[in-house]
């Protein structure tokens with residue numbers, strides 16, 4: 392009995408120190424501890440609402456980033472901003488379920504969200520992105536951080552190509568890596584691993600995810616290129632997906648995200664250089 396009481400006491404102490412990672416699950420009184428444990432680091436996971444072939448959920452990208460953040464912060468604590476699904480998705484506006492805000496609003500909302508996160512005490516904001524149509528927007532957004540002085544830094548988790556990982560991945564997958572892009576084997580596999588209840592594998596062959604190559608002007612980029620290639624907003628072979636492939640990809644992603652989080656939490660250089668830069672800008676603004 393005495394032993395049980397001691398165990399209860401220790402588990403009580405442990406749970407008192409254990410605070411949730413999600414911003415919306417913390418209490419206001421948890422805030423000082425959350426800031427300290429995260430080293431004032433907040434993850435902003437960005438997904439999108441768009442069709443994912445005929446078989447996968449509209450919120451697939453959101454599900455991915457939410458799960459990555461939840462799993463990574465169990466290993467390396469940071470606060471995780473709640474669901475955010477406002478990004479660049481004009482190319483899927485012809486499909487049901489797409490939520491596409493005007494571009495000026497998308498940029499303004501992202502900037503204001505970062506400012507509000509910072510006003511709550513965070514000085515490191517880590518964007519993790521699950522949507523293939525967002526990186527151009529996000530890199531531009533990061534560049535605009537130098538438009539005015541800020542007391543926080545925004546980091547974009549942007550994994551570099553890894554030839555060893557890619558070779559292992561290509562051994563595991565059955566479809567052509569060159570065409571496995573959106574709701575194809577890779578993305579369907581990770582969903583099968585994370586949320587199998589939401590994937591309708593029987594429907595994966597109901598539409599074609601083949602590249603139709605309907606527009607080709609050498610060395611020229613157009614806004615309609617994606618629709619020209621993939622009018623079904625589906626690129627690849629979802630039917631080839633397996634849970635095992637999904638586990639392999641997810642564990643690799645979590646692993647590099649944890650490493651990036653550790654590095655960002657320890658980083659003082661980015662803000663130092665940002666401040667040095669603004670000290671040299673005329674008027675210091």
Ligand SMILES: [Zn+2]
Pocket residue numbers: 443451452521522523573574578
């Ligand atoms: Zn996706």
